[in-house]
Amino acid sequence: MSVLVILEERNGKISRTSWEAAAAAQQLAGTNPVIAAVLGAQTESLAAEAAAKPFAKVIRVEHALLAPYTPDAFTAALRQLIQKESPTHIVFPHTYQVRDYAPALATRMGQVLLGDVIAIEDGPVFTRQLMQGRLNGEYKHTGSGPCFVSVQAGAFRGSDDAGPQQTKAQIELFRPSLDPAQIRTKPGEPFRGSAQTVDLGSAQLIVSVGRGIREAENLPLVEELAKALGAELAASRPICDNGWLPMERQVGSSGQSVAPKLYLAVGISGAIQHLVGMKGSQCIVAINKDPDAPIFEVADYGIVGDLFEVVPALTEAIKAAR
Amino acid sequence: MKIIVAIKQVPERDAPLRIASDAKGIEERELQWAMNEPDAYALEEALQLKEKHGGEVVIVSAGPERVGATIREALAKGADRGIHIVADDLAARDALGVAQLLAAAVKPESPDLVLTGLQSEDLGLGQTGVILAELLNLPHASLILQVEISSADSPQAQIKAKRELEEGWFQSIEMPTPAVLTIQSGGNKLRYATLMGIKRAKTKELRTLDATSLGAAAAPVAVLDKITLPQKKKSTQIIPGAAKEAAATLVEKLKSEARVL
Numbered sequence A: 001m002s003v004l005v006i007l008e009e010r011n012g013k014i015s016r017t018s019w020e021a022a023a024a025a026q027q028l029a030g031t032n033p034v035i036a037a038v039l040g041a042q043t044e045s046l047a048a049e050a051a052a053k054p055f056a057k058v059i060r061v062e063h064a065l066l067a068p069y070t071p072d073a074f075t076a077a078l079r080q081l082i083q084k085e086s087p088t089h090i091v092f093p094h095t096y097q098v099r100d101y102a103p104a105l106a107t108r109m110g111q112v113l114l115g116d117v118i119a120i121e122d123g124p125v126f127t128r129q130l131m132q133g134r135l136n137g138e139y140k141h142t143g144s145g146p147c148f149v150s151v152q153a154g155a156f157r158g159s160d161d162a163g164p165q166q167t168k169a170q171i172e173l174f175r176p177s178l179d180p181a182q183i184r185t186k187p188g189e190p191f192r193g194s195a196q197t198v199d200l201g202s203a204q205l206i207v208s209v210g211r212g213i214r215e216a217e218n219l220p221l222v223e224e225l226a227k228a229l230g231a232e233l234a235a236s237r238p239i240c241d242n243g244w245l246p247m248e249r250q251v252g253s254s255g256q257s258v259a260p261k262l263y264l265a266v267g268i269s270g271a272i273q274h275l276v277g278m279k280g281s282q283c284i285v286a287i288n289k290d291p292d293a294p295i296f297e298v299a300d301y302g303i304v305g306d307l308f309e310v311v312p313a314l315t316e317a318i319k320a321a322r
Numbered sequence B: 001m002k003i004i005v006a007i008k009q010v011p012e013r014d015a016p017l018r019i020a021s022d023a024k025g026i027e028e029r030e031l032q033w034a035m036n037e038p039d040a041y042a043l044e045e046a047l048q049l050k051e052k053h054g055g056e057v058v059i060v061s062a063g064p065e066r067v068g069a070t071i072r073e074a075l076a077k078g079a080d081r082g083i084h085i086v087a088d089d090l091a092a093r094d095a096l097g098v099a100q101l102l103a104a105a106v107k108p109e110s111p112d113l114v115l116t117g118l119q120s121e122d123l124g125l126g127q128t129g130v131i132l133a134e135l136l137n138l139p140h141a142s143l144i145l146q147v148e149i150s151s152a153d154s155p156q157a158q159i160k161a162k163r164e165l166e167e168g169w170f171q172s173i174e175m176p177t178p179a180v181l182t183i184q185s186g187g188n189k190l191r192y193a194t195l196m197g198i199k200r201a202k203t204k205e206l207r208t209l210d211a212t213s214l215g216a217a218a219a220p221v222a223v224l225d226k227i228t229l230p231q232k233k234k235s236t237q238i239i240p241g242a243a244k245e246a247a248a249t250l251v252e253k254l255k256s257e258a259r260v261l
């Protein structure tokens, strides 16, 4: 067995989720070697950062056409690398970028990506969430070719701390052959959405509302709760998708990350994309009619019940206590 | 232009779930079914492009007989015709196996654009559209919120798509047609089917294709072995009692125990 882990860059450094993927790769490999790869037009400093970790080696996959990212260039380059190194497993962080090319890469090699994995057990058995986190599915890879796995953010404990490692991993340069004609999409520069006028990131108390509220007409219910608490109002994605609250109030992977003293989730199921944005909160309270809703996985306190009864009662109780 | 929208039928969102006795699926007997929400956004985008540029919106969906109802729903919202790949063995196929069915049905249509939702609400694989692009040898982009087409009527039609990145960032991606885009929710407002639309849908073409006629299914590579209930790792204090009582207890605990009020 040999495991190849693909590390991604964020703000000039190797990203946190990449270190988590490296931890997953290490767990999968046991005592077998783990090789790390970084991709880009200039990979020297990323490779040096990776080499401080106990990898068997670090490969710089370098080509001018690897920046900016395009699925065509990444797929072609990684396919060449995998053919050369023939790892048995390839591990990725489950980022937007990986979602964009890893399924195509696996297909091109006759394989299927096991995506968004939250646990790896002996076998190996790969666990991923089904039904928006309400169930888990245990998957096996049965193909004869390499096994492609991407791991969910936060599921494995990774760190950029190199530890007591004395020697540095050896660094190799790999230059894939890429042709501009292969690259069919033209990406533009990243830009921010509309101007942010609320800073949920610094709020101490947040009341957050999800699809359990059913209709925009019911929003005053949670607005009153927020007002009684002196809290900011936030929401899950569907509420903002529907235009019931502005997008700047969305919490989660594609919205804001918050860490208030109190996060009160009302009618929110607790999908992973929501949890990543709020699980650092000091105290999490969930109100949900479904006792098995994944939000209770991260909640400190929960009330299982109909929000249309619980929320007005809570607003009254808070007013009474003030 | 011809736009194909690949749509999946999934269990209704709030449906109570029971794991089937063989632990390889969920009990389907009492389930209600609905259109996968990101696919509904893909359909909406397709309908709006058609309103702007003319052409045809074709729905393709794979699954057992019940899937026909979801295709009709899309026709009622304004799609022109549907292709139902009749397959009772979807659960035994992996993402590649399902995408192969879709690709076989899409290819002879020679569409200008193929749209799918970015992922399904049941299996959440988030791969079908990207694999489809690879199988059809077309360029693709994922997590798309909005699509603009320039010179729609010419063979040089160009796509400019708004792609969502993490943490509130976006980028625009350009590519030629034909192409595959996977659509993220929230890029536009979903329409309801009108009574007239529902009536018209009954007379629209809905062709069935037998999955077995589309080539033998390859053995799956990613095999779902067992479905389990997630283990709770954290001990949540569930506060009992009727709403009023529970609310009062909660406030007390937030004050004196958690000390956050």
Ligand SMILES: Cc1cc2nc3c(=O)[nH]c(=O)nc-3n(C[C@H](O)[C@H](O)[C@H](O)COP(=O)(O)OP(=O)(O)OC[C@H]3O[C@@H](n4cnc5c(N)ncnc54)[C@H](O)[C@@H]3O)c2cc1C
Pocket (backbone or CB within 6 Å): A132, A209, A210, A211, A212, A213, A235, A236, A237, A238, A239, A250, A251, A252, A253, A254, A255, A256, A266, A267, A268, A269, A270, A271, A272, A273, A274, A277, A287, A288, A289, A290, A293, A305, A306, A307, A308, B013, B118, B119
């Ligand atoms: C790439 C990507 C990025 C995403 N980014 C984000 C993001 O940034 N933020 C985000 O939030 N989501 C994001 N999502 C969407 C996410 O996967 C979920 O779909 C979403 O968070 C679900 O929102 P919800 O919990 O409000 O709705 P649902 O999942 O529909 O949950 C509603 C909950 O309300 C409960 N409920 C219903 N009625 C009542 C009642 N009367 N009383 C009490 N409880 C009730 C139900 O039991 C259920 O648990 C993203 C998805 C993808 C694929």
